[in-house]
Amino acid sequence: MLTTIVGTLVLILHIAGVLAAMHAVMNTRTPQGAFAWALGLVLLPYITLIPYLYLGRSRFHGYVDLHRARRDQMHALASEQLDNGSASQELNERYGEIAQMLGARFHKGQRLQLLVNGDDTFEAIFAAIATAQRCVLVQFFIFQDDMLGKRMLQALIDRVRAGVEVCVLYDGIGSHALPHEYVETLLEAGVGVHSFATQRRSNRFQLNFRNHRKIVVVDGTRGFVGGLNVGDEYLGLSPPLSPWRDTHLEIEGPAVADLQRSFAEDWHWVTGALPPLLKPGPGHGTAHTLIAATGPADRQETCSLFFVSLIHAARRRLWITTPYFVPDQAVMAALRLAVFRGVDVRVLIPSIPDHRTVFLATSLYAHDAVLAGIRVFRYRPGFVHEKVLLVDDDTAVVGSMNLDNRSFRLNFEIAALNVDADFANQVETMLCDDFEHAYEVTVAEYEEASYVRRLAMHVARLFDPVL
Template identity: 55%
Template sequence: MQFADWLHLGTFVMAAHVLGTIAACHAVLNTRTSQGAVAWAVSLVAMPYFTLIPYLFLGRSKFAGYIDERRLENEILRSRSHPAEWESGDATDSGALQNVSSVRGVAAPGPAEYLGHPAIRTLTRLSGMPFLRGNAVRVLINGDATFSAILGAIEAAEHYVIVQFFIVRADALGQLLKETLIAKAQAGVRVYFLYDSIGSFDLPHHYVGALRGAGVEVHKFATKRVFVNRFQINFRNHRKIVVVDGERAFVGGHNVGVEYLGGNPRLSPWRDTHIEVRGPAVASIQFVFIEDWYWATQRLPEVGPTTRCPDDMHCLVLSSGPADKQETCSLFFVEAINAAHKRIWITTPYLIPDEAVFSALRLAVMRGVDVRILIPSRRDHRVVFAASKLYAYDAVMAGVRIFRYRPGFLHQKVVLVDDIAAAIGSANLDNRSFRLNFEIMVLTVDRRFAAEVETMLLDDFAESYEIDQDDYRLAPAWRRIAMHVARLFSPIL
């Protein structure tokens, strides 16, 4: 190399390190957690050539003024436009119920007693929504059952349809959804369609144009209402919500794409879970959409009241996001784990818990709770999968039983607490769901439903294998090093 070449190279290296140092200072000042700040600062100073560009995409955990503005809007909506069901007799006043014993070792409380449990009061305050009784919840296992139910409900709609997904693809399933929505809009049904601007970044303009041309109100969700920053992939709306006529709501892990029907051979068969909800809890699910729709459009959708349900299940809708005053999603997992007397079973595609959740898992093991976590054996993201393997090893060392699902990729998000409570929704056991994404979970307190979820999970465990310490110890040295390097980025994964 000529002297001039060396000079150019030296200038590039110096500039990279100067920019890396500046970015590291920015990360220390703006990253929400100390772990994330350390991870970014070290990587930006030591390896700016590799981390400066990713920092543009992943690094900023907040926009100036965004959190305050979003939080103010939510508070106004909840005080002035909340569902009438929250004021009716369907709302369970958990504070008026007697407290159950918090002494460990006693039998798990029954349905009536459980509604007065301190954990229920905590989660009600955390969510900002009441526990509502008089619901029916049905489990939808895998894509065929989920989209058959969703499309069938939309086809039967008479007044309005709400559709919100993180990922919408213009493939065979996406086209079927589009045609169904267009048909309803042309029949005079009000249709509201919200998709995430980054999760659905490759959704063609002609797809959206066809919906709008047929009268469907379509909008993308972004942290900036006018300008969509392609370099910003935090604050994504990861929720999956469908509501039809206030009668039925659908929440869970499925997005709109053929891979969720097993169309990706590398990940097939795809294992996922959705739920169908009827009753007053539909109003809470619908209201979560209203908050997101109002942020995106500054208009309220025209929706109606929910219908009664002959069943009497108690449900709490828990929405979470980066504008929350508390870290709602992380605290939900902590409280659910702490509330367990007998067992806590969790299924998640990504196992990257924060310290609070991991401590709660360790303490649950110490008090004799059956703690199981089901994760995939196939990967869809290399870095996340590598970090998850190391966390799985740490969990096994702490006494947590870790299982890997064999048949295909596992994407469901399910929490089962004792024999009484189950939560299903969109939240993963990772920092992105805890602090960076908008999520929704539906918690049900009902023995019959918990038994149904237990049966489903037992079937999944039967098709899984339990890992032990050798899963990490017998791995090649280079792979163990890769796991530790990947874990450095866990606060931003």
Template identity: 55%
Template sequence: MPVELFSTPLIATILGVLHIVGIFAAVHAVMTVRTSQGAIAWALSLVMMPWLTLLPYAVLGSAYFTGYTNPQRFRNEVARLQARGIDPVWAQRHPEYIAEYPEDSGLQALTRLTDTPLLRGNHVRLLINGEVTYEALLAAIRQARQAILVQFFAIADDAAGRALHDALAERARAGVTVQFLYDGIGCHALPEAYIATLAEAGAQVRKFATRRLANRFQINFRNHRKLLVVDGEVGFVGGHNIGTMYLGERAPLSPWRDTHIELRGPVLGTLQLVFAEDWFWATRQLPHMLAPATRDGTMLCQALPSGPADARETGSLFFVTAINAARSRVWLASPYFVPDEAVMSALELAVMRGVDVRVLIPTRPDHHVVFHASTLFAHDAVQAGVRMFRYEPGFMHQKVVLIDDRAAAIGSANLDNRSFRLNFELMVMTLDAGFAAEVETMLVADFACAREVGLDEYRNTPYWRRALMHIAHLFAPIL
């Protein structure tokens, strides 16, 4: 007789197998999940409800990105380039450009944290919003003569995305080396034709994605960096992805508020090396790197990459270091505010030291679960004395840190666990009073367009929405 599909013995067997698999998965969670809270949550749910949590754990559970860059193989490739007169670790050969943070800055730990140098002789230009940023990006690409290294988390096949495509394709056809890296999840909707026509023009196009079959649909370990380096002459880092949405042309999030920076000088050597590690993961080859052009820049800069392949909690520790370094002021802007315990404690301690602590977040949500969790965290922060502000004209997507009157960091990292531990991110710290003053002017204008969050925002919220906030809060380790 045929076996009944839903017979009691068959169901019992399936459940038994799931529980056995769940136990093994729980052991894996205890051994690999970085935070004790996350490990306990995963282990209990995998043992008690494996039928519900095994699939989410397969997609979200691991907190480590293994096999990112084989250090010895990477060093061998670097040595081969050096033998040919090309030096991708340029800064190590030019110690005259390497600087140290002043003793009173409180930022000395950043050099050991990221293993990247603080470099003198740079120039940084602030790019506010999409129109200015895209104009600068495209102008640099069109002037390229040797090599373009470019990577973005998200690219849309719209007018903005096609403008980037056409500019890169034109340079590739002209003989310029174009190496284009895109994230497999962030660009999931990008048509194959977009990639194929770039490749046909001569560009080298690769997707950043894990290669293990189990992680085929892995939404963690995304490459969230936005980086462009042209000819070793000029580079760009910041919050903008590529699409008309980032120009403020898509309701209901328009107008879109974002910040990018244009960089020139020795720091481009480090930026190329950051790209090289990502490119090496995707291709097992090094990209076309050039010695950075050195001119008369006067600014101290440090590129600060972070990601789940780091031995330390680099992303979280960067924010802790920056907040702890503040003596009079620390202003932060982030579209998402889901800090871990270390960052929240650093914010609270800064308030206790008498530091002016302000955080700018959006009024409008683009991800509702994150927004609800962020609202609860904002309430907790306000109770601790942190001044929280909601930007009102449109969606606020910039990632900015301003420390006192001389240090500012801009890049791709958000104030959430995904940026702290699960994504590859890139910030650039600039130590320059003039640039810090420009960032201050920008943020003052942003705060003028924001309303300060009071304790009443949470208290006046209907009970059912407060319940949703607390439920969303439970997912903070993966938001």
């Protein structure tokens, strides 16, 4: 009897594995990913079936349908209430393809403030929130119920009590540890707060398609974007990853309207309504800024293409900081070609892991990069989480995008592409300091590693479609 039951269960698992493999072949975005999932599901359904339920789905419909069918409508509704500012008529020809791909544009006259660590970032954010008179929009991938999280909670409640409308979005998976009481406290105080999901009905089996964006907009005039979330670790208070290295950006000017539009699109999906949309202030700065909002609902793989275009634009220098260096073939090929053009290509990555599998895959890609003539550095003091890119002497990007498949194809991301020599000089100064606190990776790191560690690197790279 027991043998019959076991045999029946094995048969059911194999049938389920074959059906899931058919689904993977039809729906997985890349041939490599489809082959890997299909092979595992057919041969080892006992191991791969459950992970596929969580990670294998690469397409979804509800958000895509809204995003594609109503995107123009959403932009029109938002534009009725937003002053678009003065769009630059002198777009740099290097980045015209990015603007066309994203349906975005450069705004001139932005005033930018580089925020080089967690303390500076949240002091600026809290100071801005404290001045809010009409509306505060807040979106983070992670909210923690710790010291910083409680300070954010109180800051938002204080503004609601002052008659300010406050709207908050957080990612349900990224903020999985957030207690229900935290959200209830905000709701009871009158804060509009919602968890982002790509399906109307909750799907606990869906770990892909996370909203990784970090946006704060105050009264439509001051916007913040970058790599930090709401948690004590981002202030460097959580060993062993401390001191935490991260970067954020404050924007004043017409480009803030596009931060509002990105928030409004996500808010409309969750609530069916638009948040308050306020006219941005006039441009009194010198920077040209394009807000790049990318995600898996786009018809193109816009995040990967965003990086490819920026890399191809580099003629003298290309410096990149990223916590996860797991580039796809297009990005890696673009980096190699930049080296052949004589570009100074440097990549700054962590020397300590926060996710061990990703760290191992990053180490192997770092070795491949060094062999291709790309200079790779590991940051010594703590964990580097900043997502910054510097091109030549006038272009700098600050945002939420990592160099990995999740950002390229599975996450909703956002970044500010800024063309301004003075701001680029500030970013250069910041990155020079980062490189001074780093050591350069050589081929010896891989060649002198034990066989077991090198094997682990290669095994980890097999999982790069879901890292």
